[in-house]
Amino acid sequence: MRKHWVLPQPAYAHYVCYPEMLGHYSDFPEHAERRSEGFLNSYNLHMVFDGEGYVFQGGERISMKRGSGFLFPPGAYQQYGSDPGQAWDVRWMHFATAIPLPMLEEADQSRGYFFTFDPGTGYDTLFEEMYRLSASYETRSEPRLSTLLYEILVTLMQNSEPLQGSVPLEIRHSIRLTADRIYSECERPWTLESMARLAGYSSYHFLRLFRSIMGKTPNRYLSDCRMARAKLLLASTGQSVADIALLCGFQQSSYFIKVFRQLEGMPPNQYRRSFNS
Template sequence: MKKQWVLPAPAYAHYVCYPEFLGHYNHFPQHAERRSEGVLNSYNLHLVFEGTGYVFQEGERIPMGRGSGFLFPRGAYQQYGSDPRRPWEVRWVHFNTAISLPLLEEADQSRGYFFTFDPDAGLESIFDELFELSAVHETRSEPRFSALLYEILVTLLQNSEPLHGSVPLEIRHSIRRTADMIHKDCQRPWTLESMSRLAGYSSYHFLRLFRSIMGKTPNRYLSDCRLARAKLLLVSSDLSVAQIADQTGFHQSSYFIKVFKLAEGMPPSQYRRTFGS
């Protein structure tokens, strides 16, 4: 099976990202590409969902199987293809973007980003919607094309790691599950030790992993969760500031007011007057 679509340039020229050429190959053993440097002036993303194939990086042949992928930057030399004996099922997209994401920066700096990803992270369904829209292209679908591509990139950002990455996906998922539980029960009197126990790591190891994966310390994340809940209660309830402080884990209203003002640039009472209905 070989399906591919070329999209016309969008009528609106300022989308943060937009697909140009995309496809889905399955049971296509002849699939092989070799492009000289400077030929393709767009990013080239390939994700392998079944079967096997290969990609070359600086003369080294790198095997690609289920849950692996690669991203070439604009203008890079490219060589890759399917294993004729076990042809890969690959979903791919050529695109341009003005945004800066770590995986794009890695591809730009290294002339190629090679990674593993979670095949169960929902990427297939996102690609399938892209394919359905491409098959019956309509100008009104342009915002959705851009949104779906952005969703693919951010999903990969959260569910992939370099082929020789230092933080395996299982650990990333474990830290994110812990973050979700902290968010759900942010009113609890969490400490670094109690959060670490929940994740099953020492405090030192948990702090390092959490900061690497979530982009902030556990205590900063906890404070952000509490502030988000407090803002919702301020605009949607008649609870007093002291009651909101207690229900969001701050407990002391003076400390809550201090933290809130530092984060929002105004005290809770003013926030309520400004944004409350």
């Protein structure tokens, strides 16, 4: 199978990112490219969902199989291809963007970024919608195409690791599952030890991993989750501040009011009035 689309330049000139060319190849053993420096003036993203292949970087042949991918920046030398005996199932895209994402900056600096990703994170659904919109292109589809590209890039940022990454994907996945549990049950009397136990790590190891993956400490994340629930209840219900404090994991309403004021710059009742005026 060889699906391939080329999109016209968008009518609106201010999208933060936009696909120029995209495709889906499988059972296509001839898929191989060698592009000289300066030939391609857009980013080139390939994500391998099955099969075997390779990419060359600095004279080194790097294996690319299921759950591997590569991103070349504009103007970079590129050499890659599918294994004729085990052809790739690969989804790829050439795109333009000026978003300062760390992944893009790494590709710019090293002239090629190579990573692992979890194929089960929903990328195929996002790509399929892009393919459908591209196959029946209309100018009114441009905002959605830009949005889908942005979602793919950000999802990849959150759910991928460099090939030589220090945090394997299965660990990243377990930390995110723990974060989701903390969010949905933020009223529980969580401690660092209980959160670490849920994830299956020592407190020290969990703290380091959580900060690295989520960008904040577990206690700060818990506080953010509790504040989000509190603001929702204050804005959408008539429950008392004391009841809301308990529903958000605070045993004393006075402490809840103190924390709320520190984080939001106003007491809970004033926040509620701003939505009920």
